[in-house]
Amino acid sequence: MEDTNSLIEQRRSHLAGLAEKGVNPFMNKFSPETGCDTARSLMAKWDAWNKSTDPAKGEPVGWPEGHRVRLAGRITAHRDMGKSHFLDLRDVSGRIQLWFQKAVFTEEQWAQFKLLDLADHVGVEGTLFVTRMGEPSLKVESFVPLSKALRPPPAKWEGLADTEIRYRQRYLDLIANEEVRKTFQARSLILREIRDFFHERGYVEVETPMMQAIPGGAAAQPFKTYHNALGCEFYMRIALELYLKRLLVGGVDKVFEIGRNFRNEGLSRRHNPEFTMLEAYEAYGDYATMMETVESLIRRLALKVAGTLRIEHRNAQGEVYKVIDLSHWRRARYKDLVREKAGEDWFRITPEERRRRAVEDLKLSGDIAAAYEDFEVTGAVFEKLVEPTLINPTFVTHLPKELVPLAKISADDPTTVEVFECCINGQEISPGYTEQNDPVAQRKALEEQAGGEKQKLDEDFLVALEHGMPPAGGIGIGIDRLCMMLLGQESIRDVILFPQLRPKE
């Protein structure tokens, strides 16, 4: 990209100007003592103490006026008053205001100062003080250019709105938009908290293959790749499941993995071709054990990241348009939820009548294909009419066995399986299972699912099961959707740093 404009040319000439003066505009190393906002708040603390008239205010706190400090960051604002300039310096901790006075510097140094541009990185050293306006600031005594920005930053006030630039050049989005920085810091916190949660419960974190000869554990289109040295095709994984279960066989009784799955399907507000999945398995647990696990985990995440179990989603105007109450976790049977929307007699009428009612009365004609079997008609009712209404957390239990062929039959209702779908925010956040550990039943179910295509059977996995897998509960949690729910984002692209877009040119 060799595009130039006058702004880039100006910056290039400033770069050349620094070089002529023998200044390296890309320093190898400069060690700041502390963060910009750290210095700023310590100064503010002292200032508050200093100005307090309370006779019992005690010992000085923070950093006093005149405290010497060395900082580094990016220049994000410039207010020029001739012989006196105010700049904002920003690093990951936040910002602090810099004061450059002409009188402090030699003519040569001032000439170098004039070659600095907005968005450059600089290192500065000086003393802390508070301005007349009460702003804790740094009186700069020396500075060094650390990295010259050859391109202008986005406008500071409007921020960056162009979605395409925001996603393709996320770094500009992060520079320009404070909320975006916060969202991704919160995502990092969520991941860390999930790991702490499972480690505290005695789980072992593992990493299993992303390149698999047979992509299993879910029904989804995989991406294909090729290994030159082995001379064979591989698939990018679509789920973590089958390898984690091998580890249950191997005696890793509590095991989890957080990792990327890849599905070669459509992109949407809720789908990115690569997405982050958590799966956790617990030997001697069952689906009920895992419901408790999911609830405890998500409650903890909400308190950590939002400070409350009442998650508010706000629109661009800052108005709350949705509230998710994570203090009550409903448990409801699949059939009961379907009856609420489709009629009390739904499961007593004939399959033909069900189809007619779904298409005509419930207006699901676009969602029900002619080839759908009866259970799929009910599935469409659930997916289109029930799931979107489950804003507050609901564990949907006792799913019909046809819907989840690989699961274990419920002890109290043989037409259903020991599976839950935890729905929050109108979407499925986490499925959970009492895992199938009967190798004969598992083989039969997988063969039926493969529809006679023998090469799709993960024989190695079935052999593992034949060695004996302990009874276990398992869950999967879509981390991206979890982040959307907790962080008030309606698009998956706003919780993934670099969402997939069509490559340019």
Added chain:
RNA sequence: GGGUUGGUAGCUCAGCGGUAGAGCAGCGGCCUUUUAAGCCGUUGGUCCAGGGUUCAAAUCCCUGCCAACCCA
């Protein structure tokens, strides 16, 4: 895959057949406590691309590309 909306200066946007615009940023000037600094002046454009209609197209039409949203 279908529909809707959008793509104009570095950024945010207006203009919607008749000379290419504003604010911010930038550049020059004034100002040594400003903070979306202020005041004066000023530079900057493949109006997404390609075709068409027209005396005349950023503007109307067609095709394509990219994106967002809705639907499948």
